[in-house]
Amino acid sequence: MHTKTSPLLPLILAIAAGALAPSSVAFAAKNATGKHAASKAAVPKKAASGKKSAAAANALPPLAAQVALAxxxxxxxxxxxxxxxxxxxxxxxxxxxxxxLPPASLTKMMTSYIVEQALRSGKLKTTDLVSVSENAWCRGTSAESCMYLPLNSQATVIDILRGIIVQSGNDASKAIAEHMAGSEAGFAKLMNAEAQRLGMTKTTFVNPTGLPDPGHKSSATDLAILARAIIKDGSEYYPIYAEREFKYNGIKQGNRNALLYTDPTVDGLKTGHTAEAGYCLVTSAKRNDMRLITVILNTHSAQARADQSRELLGWGYSQFEKATPIQPNAVVATAKVGFGKADTVAAVLGAPWLLTVPRGQQVQTTVELKPGLEAPIAKGAVIGKVIATSNGKPVGEAPLVAQAEVERSGWLLRAWQHLLQLFGK
Incomplete structure (x- = not known):
């Protein structure tokens, strides 16, 4: 999936020079317990230059936007x-x-999300110990990204979580999968159930790592949905996605998300790479009150995925702004109610509504109320929705709820209301 990155200082210097290039570190097994020693791989300048030229030659043609709200x-x-x-x-x-498309190590966002949800629910504790089986153990090659957990050792859940997020450890992902579900296949069932719950309609997970499999797929939309869930549901653990390095078993590895080193507003999320999937990156940044999420799938180099994410963020923040179409507690509409002690109920927003809209454009709203509303209606029950458009394009919607309770009328009043309905009054 990934090769182990070079030490942090050279990485920062490379980024500052605008020429972040992937590097590799070979690990050799030190002994039967799985201890490893890091050795820096020397890359001749001509070879590095050749790699850069080859990457450029393999670049896909620019893919124009099919959806664009600005x-x-x-x-x-x-x-x-x-x-x-x-x-x-x-x-x-x-x-x-x-x-x-193949998501490579972006898969691990679901792996970490499931771990975070288990921690929130109490199914796991940060101090629980996770055993490293022979299946989970990385054998010391540079062919895949590893946390370098020793064989037959144990690690805490919180260290495993950091190993998944920061180091993109295949061994960490496999170990927690076996710990939680007995096997990678069993854990994949949990992943797919969670994907279905979140509305990830184009996703099928086969393993917790993202290692190539013909059936292992996801889409840019689905991965953005997952990123949004991670940020929203796992606020206690989300800061880990911004950590630039993690040291375990005496081996320090840097986060492969280059934007973490160059843009202080970026605080996540995950990189991915295989020969089949190309170079992938899911990023999130927050500037003032606006948070944006980007997804890049299958580009030609680590530099390209960083540059493209940076370009998307720059365009987004330059073209959009926040707007409040309707103030909280404002009555948006009045809904008719049948067979109630009151004939109508006020429809209001269920929560404050903040939209991201093209800069300088006006926002229009339209209301859709549920037809045939009948009492009883509880206060706060959803009775419709309001849709916002800008320049003729939808930019968001929000539920409308009943401002007050409407009790069902007595039988005598209901009979009278039925008669009125029969005569069309």
Missing amino acids: DNAPALPAKAWLLMDYDSGQVLASANAEEA
Whole structure:
């Protein structure tokens, strides 16, 4: 999946120079307990230059936006890309966002999400010990990304979680899968159930790592939905996604998300790479009161996925702003109610409504109330929705709820109301 990155200082210097290039570190097994020693791989300048030329030659043609809520959306050389507003879940721009593609280590976002949910519910504790089986153990090659857990050792759940998120450890992902579900296949069932619950309609997980499998797929839209859930549901653990390095078993590895080193507003989420999936990146940034999520799938280099994510964020923050179409507690509409002690009920927003809209454009709203409302209606019950549009394009919607309770009328009054209905009054 990934090769082990070079030490942090050279990485930062490379990024500052605008030439972050993937590097590798070979690990050799030290003894039967799985201890490893890191050795820096020397890359000749000519070879590195050749790699860069080969990557450029393999670049896909720019993929223009198929959905764009503002002008001048970028065209990016990837198989799929997407920009989403975190608050509303509205897709601001995208291309090929529904195609099911290999997600590589972006898979581990679901693995970490399930761990975080288990921690929140009490099914797991941060101090629980996870055993490292021979199946989970990384054998010391540079062919895959590893946390380098020693064979037959134990690690705490919180260390495993950091190993998954920061180091993209296949061994950590397999170990927690076996700990929680008995096997990778059993854990994949949990992953798919969670994907279905979240509305990830183009996703099928076969394993917790993202290692290649013909049936293992996800889409840019689905991965953005997952990223939004991680940020929303796992606020206690989300700061881990911004950590630049993690040291375990004497081996320190840097986070492969290059934007964490160059953009202080970026605080997650995950990189991915296999030969089949290309270079992938899901990123989130928050500037002032606006959080945006980007997804890049199958581009030609680690530099390209960082540059394209940076370009998407720059376009998003330059083209959109926050707006409040309707103030909280304002009566949006009045709904008719049948067979109630009151004939109508006020419809209001169920929660404050903050939209991300194109800069300088007016927002219009339309109301849709549920037809045939009948008492009893509880206070806060959803009775309709309000839809916001800007420049003729939908930019969001919010539920409308009953401002007050409407009790059902007595039988005598109901009989009278039935008669009125029969005569069309």
